[in-house]
Amino acid sequence: MGNASEKNTLYPNERNPQPEQRHDSSLKGAFVSVLLLGGFIALTWFGVFALFLARN
């Protein structure tokens, strides 16, 4: 059964519950990576498109 004293006593390593500090991990590295990938996609797309137009 639930111990009535659990509600009243806080163990030493517990803090009062408070909203956690949110610190977002940096997305800058991911952003640069996807920009490079997007650049590659765009470059190769236009490259193949240029080939298509040239061979028409």
Place this chain on the structure above:
Amino acid sequence: MHLHRLEKIWLGIGFSMLCLFLLVLGIMSLTMGMAPPGGHHQSIDPAKVRETAPFDKPMLKKIGENEYEAVFLAYAFGYEPHKMEVPAGATVHFIITSPDVVHGFEIPGTNVNTMVLPGEVSHVTHTFDTPGEYLILCNEYCGAGHEYMMTTIIVK
């Protein structure tokens, strides 16, 4: 839902790229007719190809001012007609079928690249602006002689 600022930027870039690609391809294929071969659905009995017109006489036919119709047969392992000559600037409408297995019909250096399926007729058009000798290659494995399957088209 919370989106990070960089996420919003990336989503914007990705979405715009997609819209741009679709717009270019859509305009080209719907208004300028620059699309991959397809749309002309024409069936044929593969067993009777050599008796069905126009494939009983594969040849080049002039249908207009510098416009030609080239009826081809892709068989194992060659193409009929064996030699073709057109003047520079000619627009050639290729009409191809196969009496046996799947073949390919590709002119390297151009956008002519279509599969030739028994039972179906392939339609592809090209304008030959530059004179020279062009290779017509089979790029679909069709059997023991596949690597020798080719012919040429001479543009004067």
